[in-house]
């Protein structure tokens with residue numbers, strides 16, 4: 001491989017690599033293939049099985065025993081393939097709030113932290129569009145009345161209808 005920076009030949013070696021591209025500061029990949037340029041110092045890692053790796057990181061975050069940090073929230077959101085505005089709609093908060101969590105300007109609340117973890121699991125079994133549609137329908141009091149009529153579900157044996165605000 002040739003260095004994209006200076007065009008010189010790069011040397012292949014094995015070593016530990018701090019996986020900052022994940023957006024997380026504490027992920028170190030042990031003994032992976034790394035291409036290093038001795039002329040300009042450019043380093044290009046060969047990240048093995050990216051999909052599996054990202055799933056493993058997400059599982060680790062799901063089980064984490066302290067509140068998610070901003071960068072961890074962002075990682076999980078990307079892993080779920082959600083835009084900030086979509087995550088906000090699902091959780092019933094504003095996009096600004098999601099952004100404040102992710103940039104570390106605001107600590108996430110315990111219920112929101114748990115909701116994000118559960119959402120991550122939920123989206124492994126359910127279609128993202130369905131979940132988004134369902135959750136973004138839950139409105140504040142003022143708008144909920146007119147929506148009630150649309151939320152009726154029925155079969156020939158029963159019917160479910162939301163009653164009032």
Ligand SMILES: [Zn+2]
Pocket residue numbers: 003004005006007008037038039040041042
């Ligand atoms: Zn170089």
